[in-house]
Amino acid sequence: MKMLPGVALLTLTLVSGCALPPQGSGGPPGLRLLPEAPTGFDGLTNGTVSAADHQSDQAAFEEVETIATGLGPLYNAQSCRECHQNPVSGGMSQVLELRVGHDASDGTFRNAEIPINDGATVIKGRSLVNERGICPNGSFPNTNIQEHVPSSENIRAFRGSLNLLGDGFVEAVEDATLQAIARKQCNSTGGKICGLALSVPVLESPGTTRVGRFGWKDQHASILSFSGDAYINEMGITNSLFPEEVTTLCNTASEPNDKPGADGLSDLDRFARFIRATKAPARDARLAGSAAARQGELLFAKIGCDICHVSTLTTAAPGTVMNGGKLVVPVAVGSKSFHPYSDFLLHDVGTGDGIVMAMQEHYGKSYAGINWQQLSLEAFRASANRMRTAPLWGLRTHTTLMHDGASLTLHDAILRHRGEASSVTRRYEQLSREDQAALEQFLSSL
DSSP: OEEOTTOOOOOOOOOSOOOOOOTTSOSSTTOOOOOBOOBOSSOOOOSSSOHHHHHHHHHHHHOOOOTTTTOOSEESOSSSTTTSOBSSTTSBOSOEEEEEEEEOTTSOEEEEEEEETTTTEEEEEEOEEOSEESOSOSSOTTOOOOOOOOTTOOEEEEEEOOOOTTHHHHHTSOHHHHHHHHHHHHHHTTTSSOOBOOEEEOTTSTTOEEEOOBSTTOOBSSHHHHHHHHHHHHSOOOOSSOOSOSOOTTOOSOSSSSOOOTTSOOHHHHHHHHHHTOOBOOOOHHHHTSHHHHHHHHHHHHTTGGGTSOSOEEOOOTTEEEGGGTEEOOTTTTTOEEOOSOOOOEEOSSOOOOOOOOHHHHHOTTGGGSOOTTOOHHHHHHTTTOEEOOOOTTGGGOSSBSTTSOBOSHHHHHHTOOGGGHHHHHHHHHSOHHHHHHHHHHHHTO
């Protein structure tokens, strides 16, 4: 990464998944931890922007879209908050989205083809099935655009909406840090656990790629790209990164729906700025300090959960230029230590849904005409049964667990880990029930 003149590059990068040191200990002997990223569910800024700007950006994040402002025609939610609001705006959600597709005769995944309007139009190039539509309505009483899954689309999966709190720190992690974790995993386990660091397009910088870290398939590396994707695919709002509607049926709003305001910022800009300014999820201090949780934290590392659920990452130094020159790491985010309990890499732990990212859906209809550096379609296809390691920070706010929300207890969620995680799961099963309970107490403190 490039550095702005006069900014010193700090040499410490902590990538190992170790138990968190006691508060104020300074870390293991001879190792100095960087300052901690701010945490909390108080809705306050992490220092990246002023309190007033953060409140204004949050208002945009929570704003309810209407047909007049461009909602739909196909959509899942009317506001960002609708899918990201537990326990505060930007948090996770109980909302699940539906994705489908099918395998061709040669065994390769194919995107769904979903007829709407009584078969007159077919939606292609997506795996997402929108749950809602704006018509039939008073103006279009005979236009039926609700999507229904054809029997041909026999690969079907649900995915939960993700927590966004603290993602500004995740965005500011250097690619090299994540790639180093992947190499370390592969080398230390004899190739049994190898995270995939997938290079994905940075849409605001055509031709630029970075290691993906946002979304269950790591489809985005930039918060702005991720936000633009969600705006068009979850709410149907066309924007600077996604200027074309999924369907024009029943559409009456002018394009693009999201336009810059008097201050030059669009809602998309405000969404990205809001997410970048959120604090990281905080631990429950009372539970974290219990003897059981402390013992569970040691067991978490001992049996190997921390190989993928990496406890501590660090951000790049302030002034580091990222996202093809579109982001400069601010002082409030740079050179910080934070604790997501994830490597943000793709792994096959036996719960993959078989769905390959739809390029047109996530990168727009014009992506194929751009020469994206280091983009490997083979790597994308290899991700079919891989999912991003779920970050465990904020876990205590989750009612349902795993990417599909199908696990209801920590014990059940751990036992679902197979594939690359099989040996770790076996070690968990061999623990005494008392030790298992201690590990679960630790997880309940996150």
